[in-house]
Amino acid sequence: MQDHLATREQAIAIGKQMQTRLPELSGSYPATKSGKKEYTSAAWAYFDKLRKEYEPAWTLYPVRPSPGRAKGEFLTDFSLFDGRWGYRIACESEWNMTVNSVGWAFDKLMAVKADVKILVFQAKRTADCKLPHKIEERLVKDALSACGHHHPGHECYLLIQFDGSESRLFFWEPQHSGPFSPGEIYFEYIA
Numbered sequence: 754m755q756d757h758l759a760t761r762e763q764a765i766a767i768g769k770q771m772q773t774r775l776p777e778l779s780g781s782y783p784a785t786k787s788g789k790k791e792y793t794s795a796a797w798a799y800f801d802k803l804r805k806e807y808e809p810a811w812t813l814y815p816v817r818p819s820p821g822r823a824k825g826e827f828l829t830d831f832s833l834f835d836g837r838w839g840y841r842i843a844c845e846s847e848w849n850m851t852v853n854s855v856g857w858a859f860d861k862l863m864a865v866k867a868d869v870k871i872l873v874f875q876a877k878r879t880a881d882c883k884l885p886h887k888i889e890e891r892l893v894k895d896a897l898s899a900c901g902h903h904h905p906g907h908e909c910y911l912l913i914q915f916d917g918s919e920s921r922l923f924f925w926e927p928q929h930s931g932p933f934s935p936g937e938i939y940f941e942y943i944a
Contacts, residue, residue: 903927
């Protein structure tokens with residue numbers, strides 16, 4: 754990924770690593786009732802380790818986690834920046850289980866130009882291997898299909914849905930430039 758844009762396989766590999774590593778890393782931090790703080794810290798630790806693989810070219814923002822809300826972040830909760838290519842990975846994490854909170858976090862990802870855009874969120878799993886209907890509707894109809902600046906090969910979306918320590922990974926990548934109708938957008942279940 755250092756000398757080229759992220760491929761589908763590389764993006765999915767990152768998503769699978771995060772699925773496994775976030776619950777493990779969260780155990781390194783004091784447990785909170787909501788689980789929000791330790792999972793957010795775990796996400797920062799994951800990206801810091803990934804950044805070290807690409808040193809000195811990549812920088813992680815925020816440089817180190819700050820206590821309190823939104824301190825040190827620029828638009829998204831976490832981003833890996835490459836001085837040559839620009840933003841490589843942008844990540845939003847949302848632990849409030851409401852459709853509007855998840856949608857608002859996703860909206861921020863759409864505004865960022867990055868190879869891989871990751872939304873890590875908490876929501877109750879469905880019986881099938883699909884996103885919860887209301888969340889999918891919010892992300893597809895109210896966000897992605899309403900936006901016309903999609904670029905194949907230059908962006909992809911990973912959604913990592915946690916329900917406790919269980920998780921599901923979903924993937925979508927635009928296949929053409931410009932706007933999409935809701936029927937053209939499908940979050941593929943990966944794992």
